[in-house]
Amino acid sequence: MAERTVAWKPRGQNQLIGKKIPRIDGIDKASGAAKYSADINTPGTLFGKVLTCPHAHAKVVRLDLTAAEKMPGVRAVHAFAQVGQEVRYDGWPIAAVAAERPEIAEDALRAIKVKYEVLEHWVDEEDLEGAKQAGRTKDTRRRPKGDVDAAFQSAKAVHEGYYGLHTVTHCCLERHGSHAEWKGEKELNVHLSTQNVSGTAPQYAKALQLDAANVAINCEYIGGGFGSKFSVDQWDIACAIMAKKAGRPVRLLLDRATELKIAGNRPSVFAKIKVAADADGKVVAWDSYQWGTRGVGGGNVSLSVIPYLIDDVPNKRQRSVGIRTDCGSYRAWRAPNHPQGCYLTICALDDLAAKLGEDPLQFFLRNLDRISKEHLRQTFAGELKRAAELIGWKEKWHPRGQGGDGPIKRGLGLSMHTWPGRAHQANCTLRIYPDGTVESLQGSQDLGTGTRTVIAITVAETLGLPLSAVNVRIGSNKYPFARASGGSTTVGGVSGPNRRAALQALWKIFDLVAAKYEVDADSLEARGGKIWSNGKVVCSWKQAASLIGPMPLEFHGEGPKKDGLTSEDVGGVQMADVLVDTETGLIRINRFVAVQDCGLIIDELTARSQVMSGMTLGIAYALSEERIMDRKTGRFINADLENYKLPRIGDIGELVVEMYQPDSEYARGVVGLGEPPVISPGAAISNAVANAIGVRVPVLPLTPQRVLDALKGGVA
Amino acid sequence: MPAQQHSRQRGPSFSRRDFLKGSGAAVAATAIVTAPQEIDAAQESGPKVTSAEPTEVTLTVNGRNYRLKVEPRVTLLEVLRNDLNLTGAKEVCETTTCGACTVLIDGKATYACARLAIECEGQDIRTIESLRNGDQVDEVIAGFVKHDATQCGFCTPGFVMATKAFLAKHPKATLEDVRKGLGGNICRCGTYKGITECALELARKGGA
Numbered sequence: 059m060a061e062r063t064v065a066w067k068p069r070g071q072n073q074l075i076g077k078k079i080p081r082i083d084g085i086d087k088a089s090g091a092a093k094y095s096a097d098i099n100t101p102g103t104l105f106g107k108v109l110t111c112p113h114a115h116a117k118v119v120r121l122d123l124t125a126a127e128k129m130p131g132v133r134a135v136h137a138f139a140q141v142g143q144e145v146r147y148d149g150w151p152i153a154a155v156a157a158e159r160p161e162i163a164e165d166a167l168r169a170i171k172v173k174y175e176v177l178e179h180w181v182d183e184e185d186l187e188g189a190k191q192a193g194r195t196k197d198t199r200r201r202p203k204g205d206v207d208a209a210f211q212s213a214k215a216v217h218e219g220y221y222g223l224h225t226v227t228h229c230c231l232e233r234h235g236s237h238a239e240w241k242g243e244k245e246l247n248v249h250l251s252t253q254n255v256s257g258t259a260p261q262y263a264k265a266l267q268l269d270a271a272n273v274a275i276n277c278e279y280i281g282g283g284f285g286s287k288f289s290v291d292q293w294d295i296a297c298a299i300m301a302k303k304a305g306r307p308v309r310l311l312l313d314r315a316t317e318l319k320i321a322g323n324r325p326s327v328f329a330k331i332k333v334a335a336d337a338d339g340k341v342v343a344w345d346s347y348q349w350g351t352r353g354v355g356g357g358n359v360s361l362s363v364i365p366y367l368i369d370d371v372p373n374k375r376q377r378s379v380g381i382r383t384d385c386g387s388y389r390a391w392r393a394p395n396h397p398q399g400c401y402l403t404i405c406a407l408d409d410l411a412a413k414l415g416e417d418p419l420q421f422f423l424r425n426l427d428r429i430s431k432e433h434l435r436q437t438f439a440g441e442l443k444r445a446a447e448l449i450g451w452k453e454k455w456h457p458r459g460q461g462g463d464g465p466i467k468r469g470l471g472l473s474m475h476t477w478p479g480r481a482h483q484a485n486c487t488l489r490i491y492p493d494g495t496v497e498s499l500q501g502s503q504d505l506g507t508g509t510r511t512v513i514a515i516t517v518a519e520t521l522g523l524p525l526s527a528v529n530v531r532i533g534s535n536k537y538p539f540a541r542a543s544g545g546s547t548t549v550g551g552v553s554g555p556n557r558r559a560a561l562q563a564l565w566k567i568f569d570l571v572a573a574k575y576e577v578d579a580d581s582l583e584a585r586g587g588k589i590w591s592n593g594k595v596v597c598s599w600k601q602a603a604s605l606i607g608p609m610p611l612e613f614h615g616e617g618p619k620k621d622g623l624t625s626e627d628v629g630g631v632q633m634a635d636v637l638v639d640t641e642t643g644l645i646r647i648n649r650f651v652a653v654q655d656c657g658l659i660i661d662e663l664t665a666r667s668q669v670m671s672g673m674t675l676g677i678a679y680a681l682s683e684e685r686i687m688d689r690k691t692g693r694f695i696n697a698d699l700e701n702y703k704l705p706r707i708g709d710i711g712e713l714v715v716e717m718y719q720p721d722s723e724y725a726r727g728v729v730g731l732g733e734p735p736v737i738s739p740g741a742a743i744s745n746a747v748a749n750a751i752g753v754r755v756p757v758l759p760l761t762p763q764r765v766l767d768a769l770k771g772g773v774a
Numbered sequence: 775m776p777a778q779q780h781s782r783q784r785g786p787s788f789s790r791r792d793f794l795k796g797s798g799a800a801v802a803a804t805a806i807v808t809a810p811q812e813i814d815a816a817q818e819s820g821p822k823v824t825s826a827e828p829t830e831v832t833l834t835v836n837g838r839n840y841r842l843k844v845e846p847r848v849t850l851l852e853v854l855r856n857d858l859n860l861t862g863a864k865e866v867c868e869t870t871t872c873g874a875c876t877v878l879i880d881g882k883a884t885y886a887c888a889r890l891a892i893e894c895e896g897q898d899i900r901t902i903e904s905l906r907n908g909d910q911v912d913e914v915i916a917g918f919v920k921h922d923a924t925q926c927g928f929c930t931p932g933f934v935m936a937t938k939a940f941l942a943k944h945p946k947a948t949l950e951d952v953r954k955g956l957g958g959n960i961c962r963c964g965t966y967k968g969i970t971e972c973a974l975e976l977a978r979k980g981g982a
């Protein structure tokens with residue numbers, strides 16, 4: 059028998075892989091049948107709500123829960139804070155209640171008596187001098203490389219600029235929270251809005267002194283996570299505790315304001331950057347001094363992404379100051395550190411190109427050999443070329459400030475990014491039943507990527523079955539272990555094990571068919587629900603499956619493995635075409651192009667959606683979205699969806715997505731895609747605005763006020 | 775917290791106008807800075823609100839009558855989700871901003887969180903659940919799936935309902951119409967392009 063090896067099929071032989079296939083749970087999502095944790099209403103469910111601290115920094119001097127406890131309809135009360143405890147930001151949880159109805163829970167929160175001693179606070183993330191004086195800063199620096207000062211002195215062009223991005227939140231539409239229900243004293247069943255189905259039971263077990271094996275985590279659907287839902291939060295533990303106290307299930311979700319304040323954010327960063335090019339137009343020196351906040355724990359954006367991508371600069375120096383603010387803590391926000399590093403670096407380099415009087419496209423093409431990920435240089439060259447064609451760079455690009463004679467100026471800008479996206483650890487169980495039914499189980503989750511669809515495509519492709527023949531089960535920690543979905547790891551993570559397990563199944567079926575029908579197992583092929591030998595049908599899939607006897611066949615798939623099914627590292631290029639109204643400061647996106655590689659694409663439809671998702675989130679943080687902290691009170695003053703501005707359907711312009719997929723991409727196997735497209739939008743859009751109006755608007759989001767200020771001040 | 779602030783303004787006799795005023799005030803309050811001492815005082819003084827007695831109400835949802843007893847301050851969205859277990863309409867913003875809770879009332883797209891349950895008596899309420907019968911789905915749902923206008927899916931039922939009402943009113947909608955007419959809903963995942971393509975395709979066919 060010929061050796062059987064694990065690999066993807068040759069590209070041309072795929073029936074499903076690489077096609078544009080609608081997601082298999084799309085109808086359930088669009089028709090409201092999909093049940094999220096927020097939707098779980100088992101009989102007797104109580105409603106939980108959380109009371110939070112309205113101060114940036116205070117000491118609790120009195121906390122009286124008695125009135126709330128005595129209120130009719132209130133079934134449990136839980137204190138997060140203790141008298142004497144310091145609370146460190148607006149939105150800090152103080153107490154929770156569970157009641158028969160939501161309105162009673164609200165009344166109960168109002169009946170809780172809390173008295174605070176208000177303490178000094180600091181919430182400003184941009185005012186470095188003030189933060190230093192307040193004793194809120196901590197420095198980190200890297201060992202400089204080369205001779206930075208000499209390099210600046212002998213450079214042909216030097217640019218110095220100021221750049222920054224404000225804190226943004228994750229703002230998941232499904233708020234953080236859970237539904238908890240006990241089975242007796244020792245078994246807990248939770249519906250948790252989580253990116254980490256298989257990994258959260260131990261956290262409950264530790265907090266509640268349970269056996270981890272007795273904690274069931276369910277999450278069939280999750281309404282957004284973006285990196286903020288990896289852990290069990292204290293309000294989830296409170297939900298379980300109150301459920302036990304009340305002897306009833308409890309559902310507790312944060313309210314919207316608290317969600318924005320404490321359930322995760324992306325750190326801010328501001329930087330003074332000096333950068334230089336030599337006589338050949340190559341980046342030769344980099345010097346940056348950055349500061350910002352990750353919230354109450356201090357810290358700043360990692361120096362590992364500064365300078366970003368174009369990082370093989372012979373002379374460089376980077377310093378960083380973290381500011382400890384009395385604000386909610388950061389959490390991993392889609393492509394942690396990268397959007398910030400990309401914005402600071404690519405904008406500074408774009409300004410350097412302008413200083414050289416050069417088209418940035420030429421400038422970046424020339425500096426591709428400054429990318430230390432050498433294997434991506436070719437990809438970037440191809441993607442830059444293709445994106446330029448799609449946006450009409452040659453026809454439309456003009457030197458800075460020549461964006462038209464009227465008040466409305468037009469400009470183009472570009473940016474590039476990279477991300478590892480390697481497959482995470484995941485296992486699956488694949489069952490073939492004697493009636494031909496196929497089932498794949500894993501403790502994974504679908505954040506919107508299309509996890510179920512990717513699994514179904516992989517298995518159906520391998521077994522030569524229609525998509526509908528595969529039953530996919532995810533969203534329970536009782537299925538085989540799969541890691542959390544974060545960092546673009548899931549599609550590679552689940553597709554590898556499913557391909558491996560399905561191939562094992564297929565080979566077993568081939569052996570049974572070969573024996574029964576007296577054909578050579580090596581000649582067999584599964585396609586269209588049938589088993590073929592040398593172009594002739596041997597039997598149907600159902601007939602083949604019946605050969606396994608009365609019990610199902612079960613296979614275990616593991617990953618990742620070094621068998622070529624998955625790999626890592628993607629590039630990606632984005633180009634924006636914008637209009638800027640210099641009288642109102644309003645920016646409109648005309649066209650926004652992304653050319654994105656991600657290795658072998660399993661489902662091009664959902665892959666394209668991931669790219670559009672990144673671009674749309676990018677437009678949000680580039681143009682409108684920011685956390686606004688009031689210096690005087692220390693409060694997050696726009697913690698609602700009216701004033702925390704997200705783009706709507708009319709605000710995103712025309713998105714153009716092209717998946718970059720020469721055969722070399724297919725050959726390297728699956729690489730993750732969720733993070734990369736969210737990295738570039740800030741720089742691409744800001745560069746387009748600078749190209750249109752001739753000056754840099756230094757800080758994101760590019761609100762009308764900031765645009766007008768830049769125009770007035772002529773900030774270069 | 776906006777939710778608490780506007781609740782505090784609710785009294786036992788509560789009209790729709792007060793409700794809208796209330797939620798508007800809560801929104802404005804986030805931009806106006808309240809001094810910490812004042813907040814202390816409010817938390818110190820305990821509940822000022824006494825709940826109004828629950829009232830009987832009959833709601834006609836997806837062609838079926840439901841008789842229930844709710845406090846006047848309970849919204850239609852809360853009743854749909856918590857009492858009738860029709861959880862397709864989602865609760866997202868609490869400030870009547872996002873459209874995740876969109877239902878049709880007498881054919882009009884309406885934020886279910888902006889209506890009190892008691893004021894919907896006698897009206898024809900349609901939720902997302904009415905657009906599917908087993909494997910048979912409304913063409914707006916089918917269009918959303920075809921154009922992959924759903925990712926996490928949390929905004930999707932509300933967007934489907936908004937699209938349904940929009941296309942009924944603008945059967946020949948243009949791109950500009952879609953960009954304006956569907957501006958009442960928010961999607962965080964970024965499905966706007968798919969939704970636009972779906973709405974335009976249905977408009978080319980003459981509506982849905």
Ligand code: FES
Pocket residue numbers: 864865866867868869870871872873874875876885886887888
């Ligand atoms: S929940 Fe009703 S509009 Fe947001």
Ligand code: FES
Pocket residue numbers: 231281282506923924925926927928929930960961962963964965
């Ligand atoms: S699909 Fe996630 S919010 Fe719209």
